[in-house]
Amino acid sequence: MYDYLVVGAGLYGAVFAREATKKGKKVLVIDKRNHIAGNVHCEEIEGINVHKYGAHIFHTNNKEVWNYVNKFAEFNRFTNSPVANYKGELYSLPFNMYTFNKMWGVTTPKEAAEKIEEQKKAAGITEPKNLEEQAISLVGTDIYEKLIKGYTQKQWGRACTELPSFIIKRLPVRLTFDNNYFNALYQGIPMGGYTKMVENMLEGIEVRLGEDYLEKKAEYDGMADKVIYTGAIDAYFDYQLGTLEYRSVRFETEVLDMPNFQGNAAVNYTDAETPYTRIIEHKWFEFGTQEKTVISKEYSSEWKKGDEPYYPVNDEKNGNLYAQYKELADKEDKVIFGGRLGEYKYYDMDAVIASALDMCKKELV
Helix, strand or coil, X not given: CEEEEEECCCHHHHHHHHHXXXXXXXXXXXXXXXXXXXXXXXXXXXXXXXXXXXXXXXXXXXXXXXXXXXXXXXXXXXXXXXXXXXXXXXXXXXECHHHHHHHHCCCCHHHHHHHHXXXXXXXXXXXXXXXXXXXXXXXXXXXXXXXXXXXXXXXXCCCHHHCCCHHHHCCXXXXXXXXXXXXXXXXXXXXXXXXXXXXXXXXXXXXXXXXXXXHHHHHHHCCEEEEEECCCHHHHCXXXXXXXXXXXXXXXXXXXXXXXXXXXXEEEECCCCCCCCEEEEHHHHHCCXXXXXXXXXXXXXXXXXXXXXXXXXXXXXXXXXXXXXXXXXXXXXXXXXXXXXXXXXXXXXXXXXXXXXXXXXXXXX
C-alpha cells in the first residue's frame, strides 16, 4: 500500500517523509504520541508557544540545513544567553568576561586567562581523565565548583569524576563579552513554534497519531515496502541484548499571573541543593508581550521503561551495547534506523536534519 512507513513524526521522520513524497513515493507516518513534532513539539498556552519537552533553540553552521528549515518556517533572531543562578548569585553563560569579572573581579582577558591558568596548575591536571578534570582545565576550580559541578551531577545523576571528559569539551569559554551561547552562523526559533514548522513539512502526507508501531509491528510491516524507524533501537529488538541507558527529564509547568518571572528564557540552577536543573520562561523565545507567563522547572532523572528517553548516556558500556544493536540493525534489509533514538546519539536539531537529508540522498535515487 505504501512505499515507506515512517515510524515517528519528529524532525528525522518529517524530513524523510517530505523528501520521499517530493520524489513521488507514497508515505505513511505514524507516531505513538498524540501529536507531531516529537520532542520539539510546542503547545500553545495563554498565547505562548510552550516547548513541551524542554527548550529547543535552532542553531547551525550548515547552510544547506538552514535553507531547508527556512522553507517551512520563518525564524526570529533569538539568541541563547542563559543565566546561571548559584545560591542567588547570578552569572553569565556561556563563560565569558562578564562571568570572570563577577567571579574574580578581573577586567581584562589577560587577567582572566592568568586566573584560569593559575587554578589549573594548582589542580595539577595535564591530561584530563574525566569531566571534572576537563572542566577545571577549561575554566579553573572556582567556576567548576560553583557553576558546573552541582548542575552536571543533577543532569547526569553521576559524579563528575565518573563522567567522560568529552561531555564538556563543547562548553564555550570566551575571553570576550560575547553572551551568545552558540558559535553558530545561523540561529533562532521558528515563529509560531516548531509544531507549525513540522506541520508544514508534513503537509499533504498521511499521518496517524496514537499508533504504537512495536505493538502492531507485523501488521504495519505488511503495509509498506520499507520502514524508516526513529524509535529506540533496543526497543525495536525487544531489549534482547540488554537495555541502553538514557537520562530522562520531568517538567513542572505553570501559568503565572504576571508578565515577567525571571527576565530570561533560561536560568540554570547550578547548586546541588536546588532539585531542578533550570527554569524555562517560554515567552522570551519569541519576545512575548502577553499579560501572563508560563514557566517550566526541569528535573533530571534516570530513565526507566515507560519514561521518555532524552539523553543517551554515551559512556563506554552503552557505546559497546549500541555497537551490538547496530550490527543487528545492519542485517535488517527492510528497515532504516535514524534519529536520536534510532542511532543512540546526542543529536542537535540541525544534525538530525542533516543526517535525514544525507540518508534521503542515498535512499531516494
